[in-house]
Amino acid sequence: xxxxxxxxxxxxxQYKNLVSKKDRVLAELEQNGxxxxxxxxxxxxxxxxGSNDEVVSLFPRVPDAKVFVVGGISPVMEFDxxxxxxxxxxxxxxxxxxxxxxxxxxxxxxxxxxxxxYELAMRTRVPxxxxxxxxxxxxxDTDIAESVLQTYPGLQLVCCHCWYPKIDKCMKLIxxxxxxxxxxxxxxxxxxxxxxxxxxxxxxxxxxxxxxxxSDSFGCSMAEHIRLxxxxxxxxxxxxxxxxxxxMRIYGx
Numbered sequence: 117x118x119x120x121x122x123x124x125x126x127x128x129x130q131y132k133n134l135v136s137k138k139d140r141v142l143a144e145l146e147q148n149g150x151x152x153x154x155x156x157x158x159x160x161x162x163x164x165x166g167s168n169d170e171v172v173s174l175f176p177r178v179p180d181a182k183v184f185v186v187g188g189i190s191p192v193m194e195f196d197x198x199x200x201x202x203x204x205x206x207x208x209x210x211x212x213x214x215x216x217x218x219x220x221x222x223x224x225x226x227x228x229x230x231x232x233x234y235e236l237a238m239r240t241r242v243p244x245x246x247x248x249x250x251x252x253x254x255x256x257d258t259d260i261a262e263s264v265l266q267t268y269p270g271l272q273l274v275c276c277h278c279w280y281p282k283i284d285k286c287m288k289l290i291x292x293x294x295x296x297x298x299x300x301x302x303x304x305x306x307x308x309x310x311x312x313x314x315x316x317x318x319x320x321x322x323x324x325x326x327x328x329x330x331s332d333s334f335g336c337s338m339a340e341h342i343r344l345x346x347x348x349x350x351x352x353x354x355x356x357x358x359x360x361x362x363x364m365r366i367y368g369x
Contacts, residue, residue, distance in 0.1 A: 117151050117152075117356070117359065117360040118148075118149060118150045118151050118152075118329070118342070118359050119150070119151060119152045119154075119328075119329065119359065119360045119369070120145070120150050120152075120153040120154070120157060120329060120330055120331050120333065120341075121153075121154050121298045121328040121329060121330040121339070121363040121366065121367070122142065122154060122276060122298045122300035122328075122330030122331065122332055123144075123153050123154065123156070123207070123300075123330070123331060123332065123333040123334070124155065124156055124158075124165040124166075124332070124333070124334065124335065125137040125141065125155060125163060125164070125165045125166045125171065125174075125334075126140045126141070126334040127164040127334070128364070133172055134166065134170055134173075134237075137143055137166070137174070138174045138175070139185065140156065140334075141153070141184070142183075144338060145182060145183075146336070147325070148189035148338045148339055148342060149326065150338065150342075151182065151360070152182050152183070152184065152360075152369065153182070153183055153184070154183075154184045154185070154186055154212065154330075154363070154367060154369075155171055155174075155175060155183055155184070155185055155186070155212070155216070156185075156186045156188065156215050156245070157170070157171040157172070157185060157186065157187050157188045158188050158217075158218075159189050159190035159193060159215070159217050159221070160188075160190070160282050161193070161194060161198075165223060166185075168187045168188060168198065168201055168202065168211075169201065169358070171185050171187075172185055172187075172205060172210050172211065173322070174328050175254065175312035176210070176260035177208075177210050181369075184211075184212045184367060184369050185205075185210065185211045185212065186211060186212060186213040186214065186215050186245060187202045187205055187211040187213070187214055187215065188214075188216075188217060189202055189214055189215070189216065189217045189233060190216075190217065190221050191223050191227050191230060192221055192222075192223060193221075195328060196228065197237075199232060199233070201264070202214060202233075202236070203236060206236070206240045206242055207240075208340050210226060211369060212238055212242060212243075212368060213243045213244070213245055213274070213367060214233060214236075214242060214243075214244050214245065214295050215242060215244075215246070215247075215276075216230070216233070216245065216246045216256075217243040217246075217247050217248070218247050218248070218252075218255040218256035219247045219248070219249075219250065219251075219252035219253060219254075219255045219256055220247055220252070221255075222255065223255060224254075224255050224256070224260055224361055225246055225255070225256050225260045225261055225263075225264050226260055226264060226267075228257075229334065234264070234267075234268045234271050237271055238268060238271050238276055241272075241368070242272075242297070242367075242368075243272040243273065243366055243367065244271060244272070244274070244275045245273075245274040245275075245298075246273065246274070246275065246276060247276050247277065248261075248275050248276060248277050248278065248279045248280075248338075249277045249278070249280040249281070249282065249301070250277075250280070251266060251278045251322040253279060253282075256275075257279075257285075258279070258285050258288045258289055259332075261273065261275065261289060262292070262293065263291060264355070265292045265294055265295055266282050266290065267353060269294060270294070271294060272294055272295075272296065272366060273294060273295045273296070274295070274296045274297070274298055274328075274366065275289075275296070275297045275298070276298050276300055277298070277300055277301045277332070278298075278299060278302060278316075278319070278324045280301050280302050280304070281305070281308065281312070283302060283312060283315035283319065284315050284318070285351045286319050287318070287319065290319075290322050290323055293326075295326070296314070296323075296326040296327070296328060296362065296366055297319065297323075297326060297327050297328070298327075298328045298329075298330035298359075299313075299316065299327065299328065299329055299330050299341060299342070299344070299345070300331055300332035300336070301332045301335075301336050302316060302341070302344065303331075303336065303337065303340040303341045303343070303344040304332075304336050306340075307343070312344070312348060313344065313348065315341060316344070316348060317348050317349075317350075320348060320354060321348060324350075324354045324357055324358070325357060325361075325362060325363065325365075326362060327357075327358050328358065328362045328363045328366070329341065329342070329345055329358050329359050329360075329363070345358055345359060348356040
């Protein structure tokens, strides 16, 4: 089984409405032999990748669902309103996690305004995802993430992008059992694939039960990310954990 644990709705003028975006997502899964995926909504009420209510309406939680939803929230944009919406979506089992766009937005993982988000996630047993890496990594860097892990030991954090391209930074937090890593975007630059492969392989060997396949499609290639995981040369059990087992457990799907 293959589960892509990190995609967004496609963007561009060729998509005339939300339904056309949904159709493209399902076609991409079919084309790449991916059985299920997690679509991450934006934290803003108007967005090309879809707001919380838009993405939830596109992919209702039904038996044998292929697509699951993670909701986005920001302390700098309609926080109280969005928090109530996220809480209701979780109670109705319409979303399977909460995403913080640290770095894309200028707030730190340790922002005091996020306390109710972490408490909600622990109470309802859903993970909190955060953006990492690139130019604004300080908002969700390893020392900041470590502070959250220590403050909320019952919280399941998911580090999206593994601080790409500095994937070896994940090893600084490897001793914390409540952080997992999704591989979205790590196959983004073919020119450094060998270096990336070495770092990803070391991460999987250190924490085979906490690394998840993700592509960040449609910004990145789903096919290239599948190829990257297969190139790791993992034993079948570890490969299946990365491709599906870990996401099933962490997101409860």
